[in-house]
Amino acid sequence: MIIKQRYKKLWILSRKIFNSYFLSLALTLTLNIKTKKFKRNIEDFTCSECGFFVEGNGYTNHCPKCLWSKHVDINPGDRKSDCLGSMEPTGVEVKAGEYVITHQCIKCGFVRKNKTTKDDDFNLLLNL
Numbered sequence: 001m002i003i004k005q006r007y008k009k010l011w012i013l014s015r016k017i018f019n020s021y022f023l024s025l026a027l028t029l030t031l032n033i034k035t036k037k038f039k040r041n042i043e044d045f046t047c048s049e050c051g052f053f054v055e056g057n058g059y060t061n062h063c064p065k066c067l068w069s070k071h072v073d074i075n076p077g078d079r080k081s082d083c084l085g086s087m088e089p090t091g092v093e094v095k096a097g098e099y100v101i102t103h104q105c106i107k108c109g110f111v112r113k114n115k116t117t118k119d120d121d122f123n124l125l126l127n128l
């Protein structure tokens with residue numbers, strides 16, 4: 001009789017461990033989906049500066065024709081800023097072999113550095 005009770009306790013304990021394991025697994029999965037959403041944000045937009053239609057690739061954050069950007073992120077990719085001011089390209093620097101544009105919001109002064117893409121107007125880039 002005592003042995004049976006012990007088994008019952010053990011059974012309840014293992015059920016608890018099992019349940020919490022699945023709960024944490026489900027949580028991890030949810031977090032992963034959220035992270036994916038955070039990183040890739042495919043969207044097309046029309047440049048508010050020059051009117052060029054920019055096809056989004058998930059990482060697009062500025063217009064390749066005039067290099068202007070829009071203040072939509074607080075942290076890269078989160079689209080959480082409600083400023084929506086135009087961001088002027090104020091300078092360019094080379095970092096680890098890559099060109100990085102400095103954008104400054106003309107509405108609130110927020111400064112952000114953005115990697116360039118192969119589609120960016122290279123002549124314009126060099127003249128910054």
Ligand SMILES: [Zn+2]
Pocket residue numbers: 047048049050051052063064065066067068
């Ligand atoms: Zn543009």
Ligand SMILES: [Zn+2]
Pocket residue numbers: 071083084085105106107108109110
């Ligand atoms: Zn701003």
